[in-house]
Amino acid sequence: MPLTRERLVPFIVAVALFMENMDSTVIATALPAIAADIGTSPIELKLAVTSYLLALAIFIPVSGWMADRFGARTIFRTAIVVFVAGSVLCAVSGALWHFVLARFLQGMGGAMMSPVGRLVLIRAVDKSKLVDAMALVTLPALIGPLLGPPLGGFLTTYASWHWIFFINVPIGIIGFVLVTKFVDNVKAEVPDPFDTVGMALVALGIGGLAFGSTVISVRVVPLAASLTLLAVGAAATFAYVLYARRAPAPVIDLSLLALPTFRAGVAGGFVFRVGAGALPFLMPLLLQIGFGMTPFESGMVTFATAFGAMVMKTLVPRILRRFGFRATMSVNALLAAGTIAACGLFVPGTPVWVMIAVLLTGGLFRSLQFTSVNTIAFADVEPRRMSRATSLASVSQQLSVSTGVTVGALALETAMAVRGDAALTAAAFPPAFATIGLIAAASLVFFLRMPADAGAELARRKGDRSAQD
Template identity: 55%
Template sequence: MRPARLLPLIVACALFIENMDSTSISTSLPAIAADLGTEPIALKLALTTYMLALAVFIPVSGWVADRFGARSTFMAAIGVYLLGSVACAASSTLPELVAARFLQGTGGALMVPVGRLVLLRTVPKNELVQALSWLTVPALVGPMLGPVLGGFISTYAHWRWIFLINLPIGIAGIWLAWRFIPQIRQPRAPLDWTGFALSGLGLGLAMFGFSTLSQHMVDVRVALACLVAGVAAVALYVPHARRHAHPLIDLGLLRLPTLRAGVLGGALFRIGIGATPFLLPLMLQLGFGLNPFEAGLLTFASAAGALFMKTIAARVIRSFGFRRVLVVNALIASALLAGFGLFRPDTPHLLIVAVLLVSGCFRSLQFTSLNAIAYAEVDQARMSHASSLAGMVQQVSLTLGIAVGGYALQLASVATGAPIEAVINFGFAFLTVGLISASSAWMMWRLPRDAGAEMAGRAEAGREVAEQKAEQRSAT
């Protein structure tokens, strides 16, 4: 097989490891908590820390690859990810697991973006679409296998094996990268070190402080100080980005209406959806009494629905347009999310699977629409900056979703006076994140009616709207 044909497979393997690992741990949270001697809700830090590392280091992934070479960076990224996996498996306390997950996330932040960059720069244009399509397979299959595999391992073996099964695939990936990935380097502007310090330190401190305010790892005063310092650092980045010739994160892109809606409106939607991998397995296991394997067999239905929607998403968007899909679909997906809180221990499993399957369809359609509309007005010269900005905000919003879901569960427990694992508390938590997700519809409603018409394959409709506007202006 030609090296150009192998490259998509190598990158896809790396993406598969990351997606499978991140979804399998969610199903195993109660088992991990019991073994570490902590509360299951405290393990939200193990999820948020990983996503936070992605948000901090994704913006510098392209610069690192150009500076040190794509092959070296990709191999080192897989190595760091595997080192983090071993550290996760060896963790005996919550702080150790959190630190190991951050190390894992650092490797993941470089692994996938650099792999995608290699494809864009080495694969011939006439083969690029097929090559990039390989990257969607692990992104869809990984979340399907992850919950089932994680549940099976936690039920019939030990949760630590979830992290160790990465090793053979990762080692093979390093060898294949050494053999077949070219050592690509490209000249880049100097790295915005001040911007990296302000954004990275700010996001790290702010999210760590917000996630630990409930005193699971540090004193509440330390958590509050981290939160305030982090917000201040992020605020200082804004004037810095305006002055710097080559800012790490180009905030000026938010002036584009479609990117602003896709990134900021998408962040609200992802906050709600991001809580699901945390809340749903806990409800099924702590509230309903299912074992991890049984819970995994139910939750994989959502990923199956997402996989099906990928086959028809383009046709749906072409038929109805971005604006209508984004508004209506946000409300439907959010209503289904809030409806998870209506599940009860005696709810037929077939009904739960059906609801999760349908929910996965609408969630996938929204993500596909958001990911596309965000780049509708971005020119090629600023595409990498837009991708970095969108990737960072996506990870921050998913991190916030887990933290918000945990706090909603705790507040519901205080309000009802019931133990935190009581089913009624999950009802309030899902309602809370569902409302946050639904609020994104307002930003989508403010989009122009012809937003993304050309990208959606509705160029003719877009021209008609433009002609109508021109006629109205001439009439006045």
Template identity: 50%
Template sequence: MDESTPAPATVPAPAAPVPAAAAESRGAVARRTRLTALIVACALFMQNLDSTVIATALPTMATAFGADPTHMNVALTSYLLSLAVFIPASGWMADRYGTRTVFRAAIAVFTLGSVLCGRADSLTFLVVARVFQGIGGAMMVPVGRLLLLRTVAKSELVAAMAWLSTPALIGPVVGPPLGGFIVTYFSWPLIFDINVPIGILGITLVTLFVEDVREPTSAKFDFRGLALSGIGLSSFMFGMETAGRGVVPPALTAAMIGVGVLCALLYWLHARRHPAPLLDFTLLRIPTFMVSVAGGTVFRIGIGAIPFLLPMMLQLGFGKSAAQSGMITFASSAGAIVMKPAAMSALRRFGFRDTLLVNAVISALLLALSAAFRPSWPLFAIYVVLLSGGFFRSLQFTAYNALAYADVPRERMSAATSLYSTIQQVSLTFGVSAGAGALVISMALSGNEAPQLPDFSWAFIAVSFISLTAAPLSLFMPRSAATEMSGHNG
């Protein structure tokens, strides 16, 4: 009907199907968004769980292999180093072969690596299998996030990212007690075999329900960049992992950190000349991406110390068993689950800048409150602090993860996920090192040969201060930042 044709005002029927169809379309998009987010979240949970579940099983595995238990830590570091080497290549791979194809292949590689780990009969076999498994994990994390970025509308991205923040918080907390339970009541290969049905289900769901999207690229693969970033990141992370722990000679730790810094400098010079570097630092010129990276890094460093400090304080300072401490630390994960429906409401009301500013302060204060924990505290009070802390930390992670991509052009999304995921991995390593370093310094100043409750208290205060420094970084963007995602009207 054109403008010259009169229509009876009392007959609105012809217009009725339009909003109904639009509502149906929006409902279908929302359902697909939730399904895609859930599929990606399950895969990321598998990866996060596996990276920590092995920790409590290492002594039992050492006995089975006839190996020195002190040497078993290489099974953890080999996986982390594999992640550091291959994460930078994930963006180029997704552009070249498609996000669905690469994500599905990553799940398959990770699952096959899990099978090989469960069949290991020596430490050498296990390390090789863990490196192979790490290749799959390195592709799953950033490509899974990229899959959401390319299939989800910006207005729904915050809700989708809430699904991704939850497994990242739950995995490190659930992993150690679950590993201890499996080793105690079953056999250690089961800690790897539980990934098999999850992996098969993930591959099936990705094939059936996830779209295959890609950005055409003619750029050649940056092999020199991969070598420099891989050597730099793995050396630096190895140095930070061993710093202050007495695992290797201090000279070796210092040398590895030095090699990492040198390779980072060489990579930076290389990236300035390369037309399509694997890690593109020019993305940091985007204010919202810079705030998310800088603020998220220091925030994660403080929060990343919790899985190291809290269980140790509960066991060494409170006299709790590993199982008891695991049930207490799980409370922070429960808080993260409760947060998911609240993230969108908070951002819509306050916007990204004010939410990140105030929430960082609240999260840091709740983390610092853990320093006051004592055996005389009612268990209920400890649960309240941990539940509240998990809620606000998860809100912060969700906001950072969504904000990072608010203003990134579509053609640079793959580069952004590679850089963001790499920095995330490094910051989590910093978190454990910061917690361990603060504990060692407190012990040295107090003259304690073994950590005492006051040492844990000072360590918690130190890492909470690191997280607190994320708050003022939010002021480097306007209140109107990322309003398309948050729906905030200022």
């Protein structure tokens, strides 16, 4: 088949996703080494993880408007440049706050990449083919997480953690060239006016709540400052909810949550990701600090999770056509949560093959859940509201992962305090894994409330069969 622009664009978008996904998994494996080199602790270094996700959550809402106003190609190329610049600054950081700010810059670049690609996909693909498209277009991006843990561990163990950021430079250059050559600079004929007030309230709300909840437990700022951040975040969030009810074009359209399928995909997906999002943060710490593995050994073990995710991507369409969205997402939420909690049963004497088996199985279930919630959210969204829907879904997704990292770290700190431990040991991890597993399981409530035939058109199921599930 000839390589047309239509065939190439999804893979060009995947270049950006490749950088983002590989970067997030590479840094998780290298956290202990980075912390030791810049003079901080791995738990305090969660600020860098949170700052990246926080930047995504804050700047994703404006990315759709920027693409409509300035064109998709312009925003894509700018995003790649900003992301690569942040990567270089991460590599040359010598202190915690330098690293945190550099990761925030990376997040700004990442915020402009993913939503634009998702929006292009949703607008270009018929709903009856959306499940297959979602599963197919994310396969190249999964190469990042697949390579991330072993590559990050190898570079950290045998070279230097700095190289995990420098590798984004050649990838970014390739992406920049491909975007310039093959992506059209499509703009909206009449873009919505920019919601300045709404954007300010969203930034204050998300920033205050997410960052305040992170710094309150690591004592890098005074307690009063942490409480102030939380109070400002809560007040701004409440103010935005009131404001969005009367705004003609709010930057985050909360009225979309009235749709049962969108609410299940976004709200249920948020709760599930809070639990699942803590796993990449906790597992490398357990394997390296708790079990004494090298970063490379740790990366080779966690490699199994991404491999399981890749395998499941090819099976998702068939599973959803056979069982439907509601049944699949409800049962699978419990199965995925069980594999998360099972990681708390790992002890220093646990055979490596057992850990790999659990992580691989967990990767299968979590991949199925992620693809399902990402797809069902757009089942009943009207085309004219699709841009706002992708913005809200992307903000929720990124904020949930940030919350998961905070919850996972808080669970570790609580376990250490209860045990009276001065240093992090393997004994603190079982309660943490149990906590995030229970949180992931709680997402079941949202999935059970979906209609029985939810997403029948997306899964290409017959109406009479859907109604029976």
